[in-house]
Amino acid sequence: MSRSRLENIREVIRQRNVDALFIQGANNVRYFSGFTGSNGYLLITTTTAVLITDQRYTEQAKQEATGWTILIHGLDPFTTITMAIKPLGITRIAYESKETTDYQITELRQEIPFVEWVPCVDVCIQLRAVKDADEATWIQTALQMAEAALGDLCEVIRPGVSEREIAVELEMMMRKRGSEGPAFDTIVASGPNSAHPHAKPTERAIQHGDLIVIDFGATYKGYRSDVTRTIIVGELESEQQQLFDCVHLALEQAVAGIKPGANCHELDKLARDVFIQADLEAYSLRGLGHGVGLDIHEYPRVVMNNQTMIEPGMLFTVEPGLYVPDIGGVRIEDMVLVTEEGCQVLTRTPRVMRL
Incomplete structure (x- = not known):
């Protein structure tokens, strides 16, 4: 200590x-x-x-x-x-x-x-909002475990496999790579279920044309990781593709604006403005991200109207999402570490994943 x-x-x-x-x-x-x-x-x-x-x-x-x-x-x-x-x-x-x-x-x-x-x-x-070097290393180790497991999981995901089967496989793969346990309840939500931000895995079978939101994390030395990818199965309808492209752009815009001195509201606004311009903001949530550490939700809270200033050493998620009933949902989430000049994106998994 x-x-x-x-x-x-x-x-x-x-x-x-x-x-x-x-x-x-x-x-x-x-x-x-x-x-x-x-x-x-x-x-x-x-x-x-x-x-x-x-x-x-x-x-x-x-x-x-x-x-x-x-x-x-x-x-x-x-x-x-x-x-x-x-x-x-x-x-x-x-x-x-x-x-x-x-x-x-x-x-x-x-x-x-x-x-x-x-x-x-x-x-x-x-x-606890500003992480020291050991904490940042342990979180990155937990993130590497999770991302490696996701890479293995892509060999398992295919039409006919259920959300629940995918979640079980993913948690087992993280365990095999050294995780002390899932960082939180794993989310696997496909097709219409992806429109529910915190859906629980069901017996629904993956189908061609699905969006699959997978939100998960590993744990190392008590520290947690958090990553979301929306996997595209086959070809999407135009409305689904619009959602995906919009969320992808919102993530890029928000990450580009992270630097010491910016505040949480400003970062949220960078992503929210993308949604407003696309006339989709009504389908977003009220926040962009959250700190991660020994708890899965820590400070800073990167949400609307929060004037907390971003400081070097803060480590948090950037996870814009859109959730449209009857069409589906998209969330893409990276973890970032604030540096003296800007931020380091810790998540290495490609933001666009297609099966």
Whole structure:
């Protein structure tokens, strides 16, 4: 775990005029402490860093969270959390209100009535938006696993094979290449099903003239990849081809505009303007992409009206799409890493794939 991550948290503590930050979301715990167990709580002050977990992870916590004070709780974690707080003499603790339930915060307030619990939103995930060199490497490794599997999958896809069969084969191929598991539920949507942005694979058989939207990713060292390709089976109708060409152009335009100093709304607008000009914007979604890391959806959120500035080290998807009932849908998605001058497109699979 990089010491700079802990220092970033401590800077937040100082800026928000609190004595400590309490963290319990699993991926936030992992990011800041290095601990990968399924049960963990962090208590961080400007001088201390405490990890609380249960006896299943006693040795693992010592190995992974080097430099942290490790406390092992019994059946009730709140008793141990209280014991960790009282000796520190702190009275204002910030917590991530999206990660901590009302029940949990009520219990903590009852156990330690002299502490003021200050709700915060998305503090940790904002700090995770800029990736360090290791994170970028691990994400690229996960992406390479996924893309290699897609290359193998093209030998399997043919008329008569079902969406579900394709999804199962793809996930197995990623596993064989070292993936810890799918980054999210694999999407395989063909023909009319492709008009549903988050369709689940069905028993529908692939047919000549289909558009097949395949959205998938692999996982490596907990970090995820995300890629979508719309595969063309045979010849398309003119309306389908128009959708494909429009999405392809929107992706190119958006990627060309990525650079430090641009904001998320501006990037979304680059793709959206292509759809508006083609009179197809009504069939698009409200956002262009999202950050990827330990979670499949992270910051930045590259969506309409988001004024967040793009910074070097941010890593996110660019995934314009159009979804027209009775005609079909197209989504083409690349992952990009923002550089000092612009961006590096990490995805290497051709954007146009035809069987």
